[in-house]
Amino acid sequence: MGSRGGALLWRAAPAAALVCGIGLLPWLSHTDPALTVLKARSADRDPDPEALAAVRTRLGLEEGPSVLLGRWLGGLWHGDAGRSWISGTEVAPAVGQALGASLLLMAVSLVVACCTAAAVCARTLHLGARRRLHGRIPGGSLSAVLAALPEFLTASVLATVVGVRLGWLPALGWYGPQWTVLPALALGLPAGAVLGRLLDDRLPAAFAEPWASAATARGLPGRNIARQALRRCVPGLLPNLGLFAVGLTGGAVAVEQIFDIPGLGRTTLQAALAQDLPVLQAAALALVALAAVTTAAARLAVGRLVGTALRDGALHTLHRPLHTLHGRPSTVRRILPLAYGILLLGVIAAGFPRDPLALDTTTRLRPPSTTHPFGTDALGRDMLARVAHGALDTLLLALAVSALALVAGVLLGLLPRLSGPLVDTVNAVPPVLAALLVTALWRGGGATPVVAVAVVAWVPLAAHTSALLRQERATLHLAATRALGAGRWYLLRRGILPAVLPPVVRHGLLRLPGVALALASLGFLGLGAQPPSPEWGLLLAENQPYAERAPWAVLAPAAVLALLGALAVTATGRAGARVGGAR
C-alpha cells in the first residue's frame, strides 16, 4: 500500500513541478511579464513606466509568484482556472475550446498515421503471412524519407497545391469534416512513418516465432497469422502512439497556423511568448491530464493484447539474430546505405567550394540552373553552397542532441517506474514551453539549445525502451537464464540490452531530422543557429514563406534531411545485420 501511495505521489510530482515551474517562469527567466503582456496586447505600444505599472497592478504582479500561484491553485480547486492576463477573459472555456479543436485534429491525424503505418508495413505483413520473408530486405528508405518530412512543409504544399491550386479541399479554416483532411495529412504522414518503421522493425521476428510456422503448417489463413503477428508487435508501440497523440495535441503549432485552426498549440505559443501564466498553466494541466489518460489507455490496451503472456512470462524475444531471419545480408542491403552516403557526401563536396553567405538580391529566387544547381534563396544565395556548408553544423548539433537523448532515454527507459510519470509530463509540455523553461533554468551559453531540445527528445526513446523492456522481461529465455542463477547485471547486459538497444538506436536515428528542425525552432529565443548561418533547420524555416514561389529553396534542405534519415535507417539496419551475423 505504501509503495502504491509513493507511486501515486511520484506520478503527481512532475505535474505539480510543471505548474509551479510555469508560475515561476518570468521570475526565473528575468523577463518582466508586465512588458510581455503589454506587448502582446499592443505591439506598437511604448513600454513607458506608467503603462507597465498599470499592468503590474492590474495583474497583481507585485505580490510575487508564490501568492499568484497560490491564488490560482485555490481558484482551480473551485473549478476556476483564472482569467487570461492578456484579454481578461476566463481561461477555462477558451482553453477547453482550443483543446477540443486540437483533440479532433489529433484524432484524425492518428487515423492518417495508422493508415500510413499500415502502408509502411504492408509488404512485410503480406510476405510474412505467406512465409516468404526469408532473405528479403526490409524496406525503410521511403518511410525514413516520410518521417523526415517537416510538418510545415507538407502543410504548405498541401494547402497551396490541393487547397488553392486544385481547390479540392478547403485550404484553411476549421468548420467541418472536410476541413480536417489536409491538416491531418500533414501531421499524420510523418508520425505514421515513424510508427510504421518501428513496427516494421519488429514484425519479421514475430513471423519467425515458432507459433507462426506451426500455424502455417496447420493451414491457418495468412490473414490470421498476420493479425496475430501484429498483435504481438503492437504492444511495444502503443506507448509511443500515446506519446504521439499527446504531442500532436499540444505541439501542432505550424500546422495550426498554416490552416488557421484555433487549436491548443497556437494558444500555448502565444501564451508562452506573452507569459500569460494562467492560460499557460491551464493548458499545461489539460495536456498533462490528457497524457495520464492516454498512458492509462495504452496500458489497458497492452494488457488486453498480451497481458496474460506478460504476466506468465511466456513471450519469445523479438530480438533474434538477424541472420536467421534474412540470411546473409544481400547486396542491395549493403549498397543502399553506401549509395545514400555517397550521394550526401557528393552534395556536400560539390557545394563546399561555393560561398554560402555571398548574397546578391538581384538574383533572388532563381530556379536551378547550371550556375546555381539548387537554385537561389530569397536573398540570392546559392542553395547548394548553403546546404553543403550547413551540413557540419547540423550534423554535429543534431547528433549531439540525439546521442544525449539516446543515452538518457535508454537509461531512464530501463527504470520505467521512475521515468513513466516523467515521460508523460515532459511529453505533454509543448516544445516552446519546454524551451522557455530550460532557458530560464539553464544559462549555459552554447550548450543551451542542445539541452533545450534533448530535454524533450529523450521521451519517445525512453517510452520505447520501457515498452520493449516490459516484453523482454517476460520472455522465456530470460526466465531460463534467471533460473540458471544469472544475476541482474548479467541479465541486463546479456539478455535485455542486446534486445532493446538496436531498435531504440534505430528509432533515435529516425528522429534525427526532427531534432534538427526542433533546434531551428528555438531561434525565436535567440538560441541555436542565427541567420545567416546555413544550418538546415534554419534554411527550412527561412525559406518557408517562399515554398510556393521557390519550391527548390525548401526542397533542397528537406531532401538532404530526408537523405540523412534514409542513410541513418539503412545503415543501422546493416550494422544490426552484421552484429547479428557475428553472434
Place this chain on the structure above:
Amino acid sequence: MHPPRPPRRPRLLTAFLLAPLLTGCFAATGDAGAAAGGKDAARLRVALAFPPAENLSPYGADATILSRLGVTEGLTALDANGAAVPALASSWRREDDRTWRFTLREAVFQDGTEVTPAAVVTALTRAGRAAPAPAALSGVTLTARAQGATGVRITTTDPDPVLPLRLTSPSLAVLAPKAYGGKGAVDPVGTATGPFTLTAVTGTTSAALDRFDDYWGGRAQASGIDARFIADGTARANALRTGQIDLAEAIPVSQAAALDAGSRRETATTRTTSLLLNTESGTFKDAALRAAARAAVDTGALAEGVYEGHADPGAGIYGPAVTWAGGKRLTPTGRAKAKKPDGAPVTLATYDNRPELPEAAQVLKQQLEKAGFTVQLEVREYSRLESDALAGKFDAFVGARNSLLDTGDPVSLLASDFTCDGGYNLALLCDKDVDRAVERARTVADTSERQDAALAAEAVILATDAVVPLVHQRVVTGVADTVGGVLLDPYERTLVGTGTRR
C-alpha cells in the same frame, strides 16, 4: 498453467476511442461560415491580420480593428494629409491654451440613443481612467465637460496644441453609456456610432457585423461584414485566392507575387524601417563610424531586393505616406566625416515577427561588412529583444516603427525616440541640439508650422547619424475583383466604409 483460451476477437485500435469527441470541436462557424455559402451576396468577407488581444477593448490595439471595420468613431478623424477633420464633432475651436470646445453633430448610437455631450464626456472620462491609459493619452490629463445641448469643452492640465489630432485616435472612440455599464471591460457590441455594428464576436477567430441603418453619414452599401482574424499571412493570401474572403489585410511581401496584379492594392504607410545606432556605447559611440555605416547602407537594394519593390527607399524619418513632408524636407548639415571602420565589431539586432526584417538585416550585414565592419546578427522574437535593445546591449538595431504613432502628431515620435528623456530611445541618443529642436516643435500649435518644426528637428536628428532610415514600407491589401470602395489609408485606421461593396 492456464487452460488455453479461446482465440479472442482482435480489438480494433484503441486509439480510435478518442474520435467520438468529434462534435463541438470545430470552430464556431457563426456567420462567417454561413456567409461562405454565399447566401447574402452583399455581405463583405474580410480577413484581418491581428486577432483581438483584449476582447475588442477600445483602449488598446484592438481599437484599430474597430475603427478599420467601421464600427467606432471619435470626435475627429485623420484625413489623407494628416490633418484632423470632423467626425462626431462637426467643428471645434481653441478657447485658450488649455481649453478646446467641440460642437457635436446630430448622430445616434447603434443602441438607438442620441449622441449627447454627456455621453461624450462619459466616454472620454472612462478612456482617461483606463489602466494602462490609451497610448494617445499617455502623459496627458484631460477633463471633459458638457456645454449646452451640443458642446463639449475639453481642458488639459498642460497646453496641448494637438488635441484635435489626439482625439482622432481609435482608442478615444465614443461609445454609448450602455457600453460602460458593466463593471469590467467596455463593451463595443452594438454601442458605437459607425456605419457597421458588431453583432457577435467569437473569441479571437471571427466577428459578425451588420449595417447600421441610422448612421449619420448615410447608409452603408454592404449589408454587413463577416470578419475573420487570420494571423498567418500566407493563410490570408490563400483565403483570398480561394475566394473565401473578399478583402485581406496586410499581405506579406513573400505572398504578394502569388496574387493577381489586379487584386493587389498598395498603400504607402507611415511605417519606417530604420537602422538605429547605439550612440551611448560600443562601436557607434564614434560619430565618424556612424557616418561610415550610413554611407555603407544602400537603401535601394533593400527596397528592391528584400521588399520586392513594395517599399520606398528611406528618405527620412517620415516617408512618402506623410504627404506634407515631401516638399519641405531639409538636408541635414554638420554631419561627421566618415572614417575607416577597420573591422570594428558590430552586433546587429532585429526581430523575426516581421519576416522581412531578418532578411533586411542580413543584407545590411553584407553591406556593412563590405565597408569594413565585422557584423554579428542577433535575431529574436520581439518581446525577448526589446528590453536588451533599450538597455543598449546591441550596437545597432533594425526595426519598423510607425512614424506618426497613435496621435497622428509628427512630434511625439521624435520626443519618445530621440530625446534624452524619450521612452523608446533605442539609439540611446542624448544630444542637446536634438532636444532643443524637438522641444521647439512641441510648442508650435499651428499645423503647418508644427510640421515645419518637426522637419527641422528631423534634420537635426539625421545629422547625428543615430538613425539611418532604410525603407518606407507599403502595405499590400488583397482585394477581390468584385469589391470596390475599399478605404486604403496610410494611417491604417480605416478599411471598410459606407461606400465599400461587392
